[in-house]
Amino acid sequence: MAQTPPALSGSDELRETVDLLAQVLASISDRLDSQGHQLDALLQLGQSGRNASASSAQSASVENLGEGLIGKTIIYTLGPIVVKLEEVEENLRTHRSEIDGKMQRLLSQEEAVLNRLRKEAEDAEWAKVRHCGFAAGVGVLGLLLGTAIGLMF
Secondary structure: OOOOOHHHHOHHHHHHHHHHHHHHHHHHHHHHHHHHHHHHHHHHHHHHHHHHHHHHHHHHHHHOOOHHHHHHHHHHHHHHHHHHHHHHHHHHHHHHHHHHHHHHHHHHHHHHHHHHHHHHHHHHHHHHHHHHHHHHHHHHHHHHHHHHHHHHO
């Protein structure tokens, strides 16, 4: 009964592992894209808040409406929002750097699996060549022995 070479027996498992790694990488990539969009939206919100603060301060000084009171009101109102946005931005950056580290580890693991698969495929190919060479040698030996026995009788 012919047995499958060890290099070929685990190839289905390795293929499944590589497929799972690809799915995980795609999921992480989607999450990173989503977080990037969220970061952009938060940065735009913060910028619009800063722009509103600047334009309000300018119009107050132009119209002489007591810029101290209006400026303090704007800072009092927008200050906590800006602080919260900065905290969220920092948290997102930290999370993104953690995800980048995990992504690098996954990529290196995927590369190691692919290298192992290539090596096993090469080993299987060499095993096939060796088996064919052995079979050819046995055939030639049988032919020589048959010829020698035929010449003896």
